[in-house]
Every structure is written in C-alpha cells, then in structure tokens.
Amino acid sequence: MADFFHPDRLQKLEDLKTSGTDPYPAQAGFAPLAAAGDGGQVAASNSPVRELATDILAKSEERQGETVLIYGRVLGRRGYGKLAFLDVWDQSGRIQACLQKDLVVPEEFATLKQMNLGDIVAVEGELGKTKVGEPTVFGTRFRILTKALENPPEKFHGLADAELRARRRYVDLFANQEVRDSFFRRSAIIQAMREVFLERAYTEVDTPVLHPIYGGANAKPFSTHHNALDMQLFLRIAPELYLKRLVVGGMERVFEFARVFRNEGLSMRHNPEFTMVEFYEAYSDVFGMMELTEQLVVAGARAAGCEQEDGSLKTTFREEEFNLTPPFARVSYADAFQEHVGVAATDREALPAKMKEHGIEVADDSEYAWWKAVNDLFENLVEPHLRGPIFVHDYPAAICPLAKPLQDAPEWAGRFEFFLGGMELANAFSELNDPQLQLAKFEEQVVDKDPESPNQVDLDYVRALAYGLPPAGGCGIGVDRLIMVLLGKDTIRDVLLFPHMRPEKDFGAADGEPAETCADGE
RNA sequence: GGGGGCAUAACUCAGUUGGUAGAGUAGUUGGCUUUUAACCAAUUUGUCCCAGGUUCAAGUCCUGGUGCCCUCACCA
Secondary structure: OOOOOOHHHHHHHHHHHHOOOOOOOOOOOOOOOOOOOOOOOOOHHHOOOEOOHHHHHHOOOOOOOOEEEEEEEEEEEEEOOOEEEEEEEOOOOEEEEEEEOOOOOHHHHHHHHHOOOOOEEEEEEEEEEOOOOOEEEEEEEEEEEEOOOOOOOOOOOOOOOHHHHHHOHHHHHHHOHHHHHHHHHHHHHHHHHHHHHHHOOOEEOOOOOEEOOOOOOOOOOOEEEEOOOOEEEEEOOOOHHHHHHHHHOOOOEEEEEEEEEOOOOOEOOEOOEEEEEEEEEEOOOHHHHHHHHHHHHHHHHHHHOOEOOOOOEEEEEOOEEEEOOOOOEEEEHHHHHHHHHOOOOOOOOOHHHHHHHOOOOOOOOOHHHHHHHHHHHHHHHHHHHOOOOEEEEEEEHHHOOOEOEEOOEEEEEEEEEEEEOOEEEEEEEEEOOOHHHHHHHHHHHHHOOOOOOOOOOOHHHHHHHHHHOOOEEEEEEEHHHHHHHHHOOOOHHHOOOOOOOOOOOOOOOOOOOOOOOOOOOO
C-alpha cells in the first residue's frame, strides 16, 4: 500500500507544504492580506460570503463587477501560462473562474502550479464576463482547500463502469451531475411525501430495527445476537406490528420511513436493505389508504418533476410511459382474475386445470395452500397486465394474515396492492383487529414451518390487539421502487446511494478474518 | 442456483491468423492573457482479473476460479 497515493500528487503536496501552504486548511475562507508595502490590504469584514455557482449565475447580469467567493472542486482547466480558466463545481453546478497572473495575489497564483484536477479550491474575485460572454469569476484570491491524491475520472466519458460507479459513489456523484441531481430529487420526493403526512396530522415515529420475533411480512430475515442479553435478534423485515401497537396506544396516525432488511437475492428491483414507508390511520380502512397512497404518489411525482405543461403527471420507466394523473384505476382482484385468467378465482372446479396448465401445484390440502396456488395464477397471468398505476383490491383472505376479512364475504379480505411499472409498489390492509382471529392466523403460519414465516407467534402483538386496536387502515409503499419509476431509473441501484455489493478486495470488511473478536468489548 | 456476456494504464477504450503492449484523457516538462473535451511540442505510467495448461512463443487458445453486467428462477 506504499504506492497507494499518486506520487505526482504527493510531490505537489510536499511542494505546497514547503512553500508554507497548508494543503488541508481548517478554515475555508481567505485570511485578510497582511499589510504590504503597496497597501493591498483587505479587511476581513469586506470578504464576501460564499455563494453557490448557480445562484451567482442566475443573477450574473445584474451583479457584474461584484466581488464573490466560490468554493468547489476543479474538474476542468485550460491554462495559458499567465492565465488559467478553471471549471469549479460545487453542489449546485459549474461556474468558470479565471485566474490572471496580474490580478491574483502572487504567492497564491504560484500555488496554481501545485493544483491538480480534482482539488478543492476557493476563488474570490470580481464577477465579469469573458470575451465570448461567459459569466466568470475573475479571481484576485486563490487557495487550495483540499489537495486530492486520487485522479478524478476521465473528463469527457466520466466514470462509466457500473461497478465502480456504485462502489465509489462519491466519485460518481461529483463526476456526474445527473447522478447528483437524481439523489437530490430522491430526497425531495421523500420530503414531499412526508409533508403529505404532516398535513394530515400524522406523526412520524421510529420503531425498533432489532426484533426478537420477525413478522409483518413474509421474508427471510438477517439474524444477529445481543451479547449482554444473550439473545438472538432479527433485523426487521417490516415495521408493521410495532406501528399498529402505537395505534393501540392512541397514536392514531403514524408513519415511519423504515429501512427494512430481507435476506434474499439481489436484482434490478431487490436490495437486501431498502426503504419502506408504512403508515397507519385509526378509523380509516383500505379505501382510505388508497386515497392517501394516490396523494403520496402524486406528491412524489410533482417533486420528481413529472409535471407536464398541461398539468398532467407523466413518467417514462423502462421505455414505457406512465400517466400518473389522478385518479388511478381500481379493479377488484376477482374482476382482474376473471378477465385475464378467464375463470373465476372462486371456481374450484375449473381452477385445477388452469393450475396444471401453468405448472402450479397446491402444496397440501389447507386453505392457505389452495389460495396460494390461486394467487400464483394471479401473479403469472394477471400481474404482467397491470402496467399501472392501478389498485387491485379485495384479496383472498387466506393469504392475508394481517388483513380484516370482508364482513359480507369472509373469503375476501380488505387489502389492496398498488402496481406501477410492472412492479408491486404498495400493499395495504383494513387492519385485522380481532385478537382471536389474529392468534389463529399466526398459529397457522408458525405451524407451516416456512422459513419466511414468523419464527414464533408474536403473543405480545396479540395482547396489544386484545387491549383494542381501533378499526384502521395501514399501508406500506416501497419507496425505492416508487423513486425508480418517478425518476425513470431502470435499476434499484441507481436510486440507492450505496447499493449492497460484495466487499472490494483489500478495501472492504474482513477479508477472511472474522471481526468476531470483540465479544466482550463495546 | 441455471444460461449468456465482459475483465487490457488512474479513467474511456483499441489490440489482426498466437509473435513480446497501444490511443485519447489524466500526470510530468516546455510554450502561450479569453479558453471551455483549449491548443502546440516532448514525456512517464501495465500483476493484460487470478491460477494452471497447450505452444518455440499466450493479452489472444484451453481448463478451473474470482468479480461485474444481462437474463431466468427465487423474492406474497
């Protein structure tokens, strides 16, 4: 690792030090110039405040001649010996700086020689225009704020390798403004959704990530161990059961942007940790959740910039255009099933033939197994047609252990799934609040020994229901997938800052050496 | 887990029927006071993913491995 850093850059670092310049100064600004013989003194109070590139450019016409201060990373340089143009990039974008030998403080101009592309600099100077009319900061002060020891990517093609882009996201972010923008938009989408909740008097909460019993979804969990209590714990696969406990407690409207963890494969739409927003509202139901989900998607779409000139909301995802202008379509599970399978979902005479046709087997003679097979048909034959945005409502009760059966048709339960872009984006229930029925359903799940089913009955949750959960609607939205569609990103990796990857050799965690050496400590 | 593809300089990529490693960018040196993928001249940099094998000779062919991408399966 001796040659880890680039020797050329190390040399310049040394040159800076020997010339008395700190390559990593603690403060970013410019110190006032010492009173020199020629009287070029600048008082600290006259020093301008740092501004973002795009803010300066937005008003560059009116502000000609003003002194401005910019900070940023130099990603382009065109030098002329006694003159250099720099492309200075900050969070907002690019602005050009021009350093002329006869304008810049001489010892500061000299440090330009120690600057490489990728270094982070400060330029203070007068805002003006070049001969071709580009707004430019004509520097009088110049300072390297951080000496970079790694080369930035090739300036025209940038960082193209998908693996490197994800592994070194920090490079991807500064080298590619589009990438940076899409993550700012991700944040804006989430903020817009949060505001929808807050306007409706929802409370944002945080519930445990470490669960002694995993539940609220069907998925394989990550397992860990708590030393002091000597107990097994699981990273949550869903926050659902804790959020509903809060509703029992009288927090009638709660939401959580919850990182959840599922120990399953990776794909273009799966990451082992991802973000769900779950929300619960007392005295609402699955149709109330439908309305709110629609509002959330619309708010997210606006924040993502999907709004067209005619006021409609559109996005293009995987080369397919989706119209997100409300209201979204709604169809019942039974109707959709009938339409695309050609047989009623309740037709126990005709369905076995259909199942056989598609290689679907009923695992055993339980109700759950039967309806699971029916639902496999639905997934294979119906879901591909659900381009969305569309709500499918009223699901078979047997496959919905947390949803309340319909009063006049108990084979069906108050549940919807929301489809968009060929993906399941949301799942909502009229929450099951009958403690006895809930207990029975939990016990069935535990008996079936499915590794994805809860490991044991969450009796405390049943007890919470026994205290009384008001009628309520609840919903979970896959935030990352929604953002994929809204931003038109094909893979979940493009909307996750640090998607899961195998550790890089020599860089990642324990390369064959287990870090399990701190059992007593910490 | 199955199938297909890719892996060459810090970055983007060439590399012929197997013949001893290339370009552009970045870096270095010099020139240049209005460029913007600046330009001109010179110049440095390689575990050709790893380990075997075939061969007089392997970046190239073969086998195995690793990583990544695509795709299918899995993922209510």
